[in-house]
Amino acid sequence: MINVRNLKKSYQISDDRYQVLNDINLDVSKGEFVSIMGPSGSGKSTLLNILGGLDTPDSGEVLINNINIDSLNDKKKTLFRRENIGFIFQNYQLLHNMTVEENISMPMHADKINKNIIEKQVKDIIDAVGLKGKEKNFPSQLSGGQQQRVSIARALIMNPVLILADEPTGNLDRKTGTEVLKLLSNLHRNNHLTILMVTHDIYAASYSDRIILLKDGHVEMDVKHEKEGENVDLITNILEKLNS
Amino acid sequence: MSVKYGILTILSQSPKHRYDLKVTLENMMYKQWTLNPGQVYSTIDRLVRDKLVEEVSNAENDLKLYQITKNGREEVERWLQNPIEVLLLHDEFFFKILCAKRLNFDLLNKMIFQQKEAVIKKILQLHYLRKELENTAESEAMLYLIEGGLLHLEADLKWMDMISDLEGY
Numbered sequence: 151m152i153n154v155r156n157l158k159k160s161y162q163i164s165d166d167r168y169q170v171l172n173d174i175n176l177d178v179s180k181g182e183f184v185s186i187m188g189p190s191g192s193g194k195s196t197l198l199n200i201l202g203g204l205d206t207p208d209s210g211e212v213l214i215n216n217i218n219i220d221s222l223n224d225k226k227k228t229l230f231r232r233e234n235i236g237f238i239f240q241n242y243q244l245l246h247n248m249t250v251e252e253n254i255s256m257p258m259h260a261d262k263i264n265k266n267i268i269e270k271q272v273k274d275i276i277d278a279v280g281l282k283g284k285e286k287n288f289p290s291q292l293s294g295g296q297q298q299r300v301s302i303a304r305a306l307i308m309n310p311v312l313i314l315a316d317e318p319t320g321n322l323d324r325k326t327g328t329e330v331l332k333l334l335s336n337l338h339r340n341n342h343l344t345i346l347m348v349t350h351d352i353y354a355a356s357y358s359d360r361i362i363l364l365k366d367g368h369v370e371m372d373v374k375h376e377k378e379g380e381n382v383d384l385i386t387n388i389l390e391k392l393n394s
Numbered sequence: 395m396s397v398k399y400g401i402l403t404i405l406s407q408s409p410k411h412r413y414d415l416k417v418t419l420e421n422m423m424y425k426q427w428t429l430n431p432g433q434v435y436s437t438i439d440r441l442v443r444d445k446l447v448e449e450v451s452n453a454e455n456d457l458k459l460y461q462i463t464k465n466g467r468e469e470v471e472r473w474l475q476n477p478i479e480v481l482l483l484h485d486e487f488f489f490k491i492l493c494a495k496r497l498n499f500d501l502l503n504k505m506i507f508q509q510k511e512a513v514i515k516k517i518l519q520l521h522y523l524r525k526e527l528e529n530t531a532e533s534e535a536m537l538y539l540i541e542g543g544l545l546h547l548e549a550d551l552k553w554m555d556m557i558s559d560l561e562g563y
Contacts, residue, residue, distance in 0.1 A: 352548045361514050
């Protein structure tokens, strides 16, 4: 699904050159929900931007379904992004003069899809993200959690193969953030979506199946869940933890 | 976990015989914790000795039936209401850090890395357990424990990151 090979990226700031990503190698399979964590400046957002074709690497390559996104010209890259990748941002990035349904359907209009198909898909996705009754509302009339739901619906409307989420719960309190994470988790489970989520919050990361820690531009740790024997003595451990 | 208070909690609801008590206690823990019968039975004997539990006659069969006493109910109430003393060094990793610093242990960095990895594995385990429990009835109490476990693990990770920063790793 995603193959990252020897990825390097640096930025020039004044006289200094900062190596943000330093030889990253990574494989993500279809249907995985992966969290990328790390301190500020560890390169996690840069990595996500390169994966989504929003930034270009100095060297190395990123393959998404065997397509090297960096090798595409701008027009093809835009089309590839629109049809294959859904983006979710911390600050939602909604258009404030557009209603909920207009925000969600925006990528479909760009593709000149039939109006009836658009209406049907927007209705389905609004139901799926729990925004029924809010179709005609403007973003300013919604809570932060609801705005993020709109942004998730917009990310999903083109049936992407990959969702890239940059701190999707970063602006939300824990209760609302948890609702958004549960929604992402359910969509992942029910639609076999591949999700890469950048977060600084281990609680948010606990909704994924795999956690990658970046440090100083390289992969410090890559932890997957081992399903076998996972729950042996687990409760005892929790209780010991709670009593310690 | 205290078998004593688990038994008293179950007997607060209805009298039970020994084996039934063991099974009910295991079910309360979602069968994630297998109890040693000897541990349960010796605890019942101690509770009888301390007059927190008493034997009652059982007309249906020869199995001994146990019920909670007034003192036993008061003991559960007292236990529920009293805060638990927070003992930092009960967490072995706290103690390990103390010992490693005392020895100027040169692999402290590796020690923290491995512990971080273990904590993240545990977080992912809890995630799967939460997923399983979300689809079952009567799992609210266990979901609370999972959330509590996650918060503790989150704090552990932040603490290890802090030590790494201070040590310059």
